[in-house]
Amino acid sequence: MKNGVGLIQAIMIILIVSGMMIIVLKYAAVSSKHVADTYVKEQTTLFLDSAIEQTLLDISLYDRSAGCLPSSSPEPKTKRNITYTANVNITKYYLQNGSQDLTYCGALGVSIADTSSNSHGMVLLEVEANATKNFGTPNAVVVSRILRRTLQQP
Numbered sequence: 001m002k003n004g005v006g007l008i009q010a011i012m013i014i015l016i017v018s019g020m021m022i023i024v025l026k027y028a029a030v031s032s033k034h035v036a037d038t039y040v041k042e043q044t045t046l047f048l049d050s051a052i053e054q055t056l057l058d059i060s061l062y063d064r065s066a067g068c069l070p071s072s073s074p075e076p077k078t079k080r081n082i083t084y085t086a087n088v089n090i091t092k093y094y095l096q097n098g099s100q101d102l103t104y105c106g107a108l109g110v111s112i113a114d115t116s117s118n119s120h121g122m123v124l125l126e127v128e129a130n131a132t133k134n135f136g137t138p139n140a141v142v143v144s145r146i147l148r149r150t151l152q153q154p
Contacts, residue, residue: 040144041144044129044144044145045129047077048146050086051086052152055072056123056152056154058072059072064104068090068101071088071089072088073087074086074088076135082133085135086128091124091126091149095109095111095121122151122154123153125148125149125152127146127150128146128147129148130142131145
C-alpha cells in the first residue's frame with residue numbers, strides 16, 4: 001500500500017508541473033504575438049513618416065503653374081510578406097499674401113499673413129498608412145492602419 005501512495009504523489013507532482021508549463025507556454029505565445037504586432041505597428045509608423053517626407057519633396061519639385069499637387073501616393077514597400085502603403089491627401093496650402101503660388105492653387109490655397117520665415121507657407125496633410133498581408137489578393141488582410149493629420153512647412 002505504501003508504494004501506491006508514492007505513485008499517486010508522483011503523478012500529482014507531474015500534473016502540477018505540466019499545468020505550470022502550459023501556463024508558461026501560453027504567456028510566451030501571447031508575448032511573441034505582442035512583439036510581432038508591435039514590430040508591424042512601428043514599421044507602419046516609420047513608413048508613414050517617410051511618406052510625409054516624400055510628399056514634402058514632391059511638393060517642392062512640383063510645377064505649380066499647372067495647379068498645386070492635390071495628393072501623393074509613395075511607392076509600396078514589401079518586407080516579410082507585409083506590404084506597406086500610404087495615401088497622402090493634401091487638404092490645404094497656407095500661402096503668404098502676395099505669393100504667386102496662391103493664384104495657382106485655386107481652391108486648395110488659403111492666404112495667411114506674411115511671416116519672417118524662409119518658406120512660402122505651410123501645407124495640411126491627411127495621411128493613411130496601411131500594413132497589408134498578402135497584398136493584391138482577394139483575401140488580403142490589413143494588419144495595421146494609422147491615420148494622421150499634420151501641418152508641415154515645406
